[in-house]
Amino acid sequence: MDARSARREPTMRDVAALAKVSTKTVSRVINDLPGAGSEVVERVRAAARTLGYRPNLTASSLRRSDRRSATIGVLLEDLSNPFDAALLRAVEDRARQDGVLVLAGSSEDDPDLQRELLTSLATRRVDGIVVMAAGGHQDALQQERERGTPMVLVDRPPTFDGTDSVTTTNRDSSRDAVLHLAGLGHRRIAFLGDRKTLWTSQERYTGYLEGLAHTGLTLREELIRTDLHGPDAAQTATATLLDLAEPPTALFTAQNLVTVGAMRTLRDRELHHRTALIGFDDFPLADMLDPGVTVLRQDVPALGRRAAELIFARIAGDQSPPAHAVVPATLVHRGSGEVPPPG
Amino acid sequence: MDARSARREPTMRDVAALAKVSTKTVSRVINDLPGAGSEVVERVRAAARTLGYRPNLTASSLRRSDRRSATIGVLLEDLSNPFDAALLRAVEDRARQDGVLVLAGSSEDDPDLQRELLTSLATRRVDGIVVMAAGGHQDALQQERERGTPMVLVDRPPTFDGTDSVTTTNRDSSRDAVLHLAGLGHRRIAFLGDRKTLWTSQERYTGYLEGLAHTGLTLREELIRTDLHGPDAAQTATATLLDLAEPPTALFTAQNLVTVGAMRTLRDRELHHRTALIGFDDFPLADMLDPGVTVLRQDVPALGRRAAELIFARIAGDQSPPAHAVVPATLVHRGSGEVPPPG
DNA sequence: AACTCTTGTGCTCTTCTCCCT
DNA sequence: CAGGGAGAAGAGCACAAGAGT
Numbered sequence: 201m202d203a204r205s206a207r208r209e210p211t212m213r214d215v216a217a218l219a220k221v222s223t224k225t226v227s228r229v230i231n232d233l234p235g236a237g238s239e240v241v242e243r244v245r246a247a248a249r250t251l252g253y254r255p256n257l258t259a260s261s262l263r264r265s266d267r268r269s270a271t272i273g274v275l276l277e278d279l280s281n282p283f284d285a286a287l288l289r290a291v292e293d294r295a296r297q298d299g300v301l302v303l304a305g306s307s308e309d310d311p312d313l314q315r316e317l318l319t320s321l322a323t324r325r326v327d328g329i330v331v332m333a334a335g336g337h338q339d340a341l342q343q344e345r346e347r348g349t350p351m352v353l354v355d356r357p358p359t360f361d362g363t364d365s366v367t368t369t370n371r372d373s374s375r376d377a378v379l380h381l382a383g384l385g386h387r388r389i390a391f392l393g394d395r396k397t398l399w400t401s402q403e404r405y406t407g408y409l410e411g412l413a414h415t416g417l418t419l420r421e422e423l424i425r426t427d428l429h430g431p432d433a434a435q436t437a438t439a440t441l442l443d444l445a446e447p448p449t450a451l452f453t454a455q456n457l458v459t460v461g462a463m464r465t466l467r468d469r470e471l472h473h474r475t476a477l478i479g480f481d482d483f484p485l486a487d488m489l490d491p492g493v494t495v496l497r498q499d500v501p502a503l504g505r506r507a508a509e510l511i512f513a514r515i516a517g518d519q520s521p522p523a524h525a526v527v528p529a530t531l532v533h534r535g536s537g538e539v540p541p542p543g
Numbered sequence: 544m545d546a547r548s549a550r551r552e553p554t555m556r557d558v559a560a561l562a563k564v565s566t567k568t569v570s571r572v573i574n575d576l577p578g579a580g581s582e583v584v585e586r587v588r589a590a591a592r593t594l595g596y597r598p599n600l601t602a603s604s605l606r607r608s609d610r611r612s613a614t615i616g617v618l619l620e621d622l623s624n625p626f627d628a629a630l631l632r633a634v635e636d637r638a639r640q641d642g643v644l645v646l647a648g649s650s651e652d653d654p655d656l657q658r659e660l661l662t663s664l665a666t667r668r669v670d671g672i673v674v675m676a677a678g679g680h681q682d683a684l685q686q687e688r689e690r691g692t693p694m695v696l697v698d699r700p701p702t703f704d705g706t707d708s709v710t711t712t713n714r715d716s717s718r719d720a721v722l723h724l725a726g727l728g729h730r731r732i733a734f735l736g737d738r739k740t741l742w743t744s745q746e747r748y749t750g751y752l753e754g755l756a757h758t759g760l761t762l763r764e765e766l767i768r769t770d771l772h773g774p775d776a777a778q779t780a781t782a783t784l785l786d787l788a789e790p791p792t793a794l795f796t797a798q799n800l801v802t803v804g805a806m807r808t809l810r811d812r813e814l815h816h817r818t819a820l821i822g823f824d825d826f827p828l829a830d831m832l833d834p835g836v837t838v839l840r841q842d843v844p845a846l847g848r849r850a851a852e853l854i855f856a857r858i859a860g861d862q863s864p865p866a867h868a869v870v871p872a873t874l875v876h877r878g879s880g881e882v883p884p885p886g
Numbered sequence: 887a888a889c890t891c892t893t894g895t896g897c898t899c900t901t902c903t904c905c906c907t
Numbered sequence: 908c909a910g911g912g913a914g915a916a917g918a919g920c921a922c923a924a925g926a927g928t
Contacts, residue, residue: 209668209690209896211895211896211897212896212897213896213897221914221915222914222915222916223896223897223898223915224897224898224899224914224915224916225913225914225915226897227897227898227899228914231898234912235912235913235914236913236914237912237913237914240913240914252690254662254665254666255666255896255897256605256666256668256895256896256897257666257667257668258601258604258605258612258667258668258896258897259605259895259896259897259898259920260896260897260898261601261897261920262599262601262602262605262895262896262897262898262920262921262922263896263897263898263899263919263920264897264898264899264920265898265899267920269601271646271667278632279628279631279632279635280625280628280629280631280632280633281628282623282625282628284628285622285623285624285625285627285628285631286623288622288623288628288647289621289622289623289649290623292622292647292648292649293649299663301646301648301663301664301667302646302647302648303614303644303645303646303647304631304635304645304646304647305635305644305645306632306635306636319597320642320644321644322597323597323598323599323600324600324601324614324644325552325599325600325601347552347595460827460828460831463831464831467831483827483828484803484826484827484828485803485826485827485828485832488803488806488807488810488832489828489831489832490833552921554920554921554922555921555922556921556922564889564890565889565890565891566890566921566922566923567889567890567891567922567923567924568888568889568890569922570922570923570924571888571889574923577887577888578887578888578889579888579889580887580888580889583888583889598921598922599920599921599922601921601922602895602920602921602922602923603921603922603923604895604922605895605896605897605920605921605922605923606894606895606921606922606923606924607895607922607923607924608923608924610895888928889927889928890926890927890928891925891926891927891928892924892925892926892927893923893924893925893926894922894923894924894925895920895921895922895923895924896920897919897920898918898919898920899917899918899919899920900916900917900918900919901915901916901917901918902914902915902916902917903913903914903915903916904912904913904914904915905911905912905913905914906910906911906912906913907909907910907911
């Protein structure tokens with residue numbers, strides 16, 4: 201096979217020449233537009249088939265009046281993260297309905313990298329962008345938005361006006377988790393969260409505070425650990441908490457990897473049946489552990505679906521005021537969150 | 544903000560007009576080509592900035608002689624699967640070095656859907672395609688390849704000639720797992736695999752057979768369970784195995800979800816400390832279970848990296864004979880694979 | 887050397903011609 | 908000859924290559 205021979209892709213002109221019609225007629229046949237007799241249609245189809253002609257969407261979108269690229273951009277934090285991956289998949293499913301493909305990118309939560317990816321998408325003239333905003337300023341996003349690019353923010357809301365978003369009930373669900381623990385009699389409930397710059401972290405922390413307030417518990421600074429980036433940090437932070445004179449009897453871990461780190465320490469100290477634990481975000485096999493891990497489960501597919509619906513509505517010309525959809529998370533009881541306080 | 548006003552994207556002509564130069568000069572400045580005086584360069588840059596000009600890559604690639612779209616396609620089975628997601632991410636990282644973006648799609652292991660995605664990529668004139676071939680015939684892949692599109696198959700090899708591939712040591716590693724179990728004295732080792740049509744399944748089964756043969760164990764048909772699609776099927780299949788008059792003392796589960804299903808049944812019957820288990824493919828928290836799950840770990844990032852290197856080499860014009868890279872999987876001992884046979 | 891002009895890329899849109907009732 | 912539909916011709920989309928000034 202000499203597949204790499206410089207065999208030029210056949211063009212409409214080639215098809216037109218073979219079928220002995222004008223290129224415009226070929227265009228009509230290819231795009232199923234009226235104005236071509238059935239005999240001509242057949243001739244053109246046959247010519248296209250023998251030449252192996254395939255339309256060039258980039259050339260087409262350049263000329264067409266709607267100027268659509270039939271492509272959207274999806275900028276997440278890390279495509280290899282299961283949460284992000286599920287999100288991407290949900291968007292892809294919706295996009296396929298419209299024959300739209302998805303350009304995917306990982307911003308690494310770095311505003312500079314996000315800006316680069318953004319311009320990269322812009323030069324390709326994508327029809328719209330679904331984006332998990334990187335921490336820090338959203339200048340690049342706002343600029344892009346103000347140029348008129350349809351945009352939906354997912355998982356984190358925009359810090360500027362006029363843009364749709366889809367988020368989870370971070371605050372309310374966190375409060376519910378604390379209420380659940382307090383309802384069992386826990387009075388010393390620790391909070392373990394990751395980077396404070398993340399909007400989701402802040403919301404979950406606020407929800408934690410609301411939970412304490414609702415039950416009349418007093419905030420103890422020594423039970424708060426934040427900026428835990430990754431399971432290792434969470435592991436040592438948990439150890440520190442347990443070494444307190446009055447250690448917590450329950451832990452609320454506000455992120456996936458933090459939950460894992462906390463679990464490791466509880467296990468190491470054989471406390472996993474004596475210290476309660478509720479984590480934000482579900483993870484595989486959470487039910488197989490001993491005890492099963494009680495979590496707040498986000499409806500990730502719904503998050504992605506909603507974001508996709510919004511972006512395609514905007515692309516289709518929807519002019520309604522910005523929507524800020526909120527998808528509820530649910531408390532999944534598996535055991536670790538139902539451990540009562542000692543005594 | 545009236546972001547959606549039909550403000551036309553500024554073109555090179557607009558910039559040229561404002562800077563009072565020809566479009567070609569603008570082109571030179573934008574692409575950092577020589578032949579523009581420093582004073583003119585500044586004038587053009589300023590004009591581009593005030594207009595908010597951004598080059599149109601689709602128009603550019605149409606005209607340029609290399610005709611690159613600076614975009615590649617990545618077709619996997621399911622982007623929300625952690626394995627696929629890690630692969631995508633690895634390819635993306637490599638692509639970023641070349642300023643290339645990634646069009647991602649899920650084929651659902653459906654040849655028809657794969658063909659659709661393939662033509663969708665083709666109409667966008669991607670520079671190359673990394674693809675996890677769907678089961679069944681690879682006609683569409685072969686056709687696309689024969690048109691000259693650079694292509695690399697990942698995780699599964701091509702059934703046609705002239706195309707690069709990157710796979711894991713499915714067979715050898717499976718054999719090693721069986722040898723490991725046999726070395727502990729196990730004589731009744733069961734095989735649980737998923738869809739037989741999958742190349743990886745077949746390879747792992749063959750490795751299992753080789754392992755038996757190397758240690759002089761006889762194949763027992765009743766210890767073979769295949770076509771287990773998902774954890775539920777694996778769970779019941781495991782139950783059936785354990786109900787045999789002479790049940791297996793060790794299980795080799797040839798896929799992720801099958802491993803999970805088998806574990807559930809072992810747990811339900813309190814056999815997880817008495818029946819050995821080795822699974823193919825690592826998964827999060829495998830070390831947190833009791834006992835830790837011994838697995839064959841694939842080096843997914845390496846798989847993706849290798850695939851990306853190959854596709855970019857081909858895009859750059861590499862004409863060397865097709866490469867078939869094989870990335871080794873490693874046996875990670877965590878306990879479940881080290882359970883000795885009873886007695 | 888520094889710049890401009892013209893042409894061409896694959897396709898679609900608008901305008902126009904032709905031919906048949 | 909009016910009317911209409913099938914098809915052709917040419918311009919233009921945003922940009923780049925090459926020859927020319």
